[in-house]
């Protein structure tokens with residue numbers, strides 16, 4: 001079936017992240033000097049950085065976190081999402097620290113709660129050449 005939704009905007013700077021997703025790896029940008037994690041890609045805020053971000057590198061992260069906040073969409077902002085409503089868009093506080101926004105899948109919207117533990121799951125669209133990172137709720141107590 002043809003992919004009829006807006007496509008992700010994948011430019012050169014963020015290409016390693018999207019390549020990782022295709023391999024079912026969730027990569028975050030990490031400082032090699034102090035270990036701090038970043039999403040989206042950024043210079044490290046704790047010290048001077050090397051030219052061309054040479055101190056920063058994409059590294060596999062846990063892909064886990066908790067729901068920091070979310071909203072339930074009952075009306076599609078784009079007709080392409082019409083069949084998905086109601087759907088949940090959440091801001092996830094990753095275990096590494098950064099916030100990551102994506103959809104919660106696999107749980108009815110009325111059962112989604114702030115604080116629930118989640119993990120990133122991978123929705124493959126091989127014919128389109130990309131994989132989308134979504135999140136599902138883990139069966140464990142909120143932390």
Ligand SMILES: [Zn+2]
Pocket residue numbers: 031032033034035036044045046047
């Ligand atoms: Zn650093």
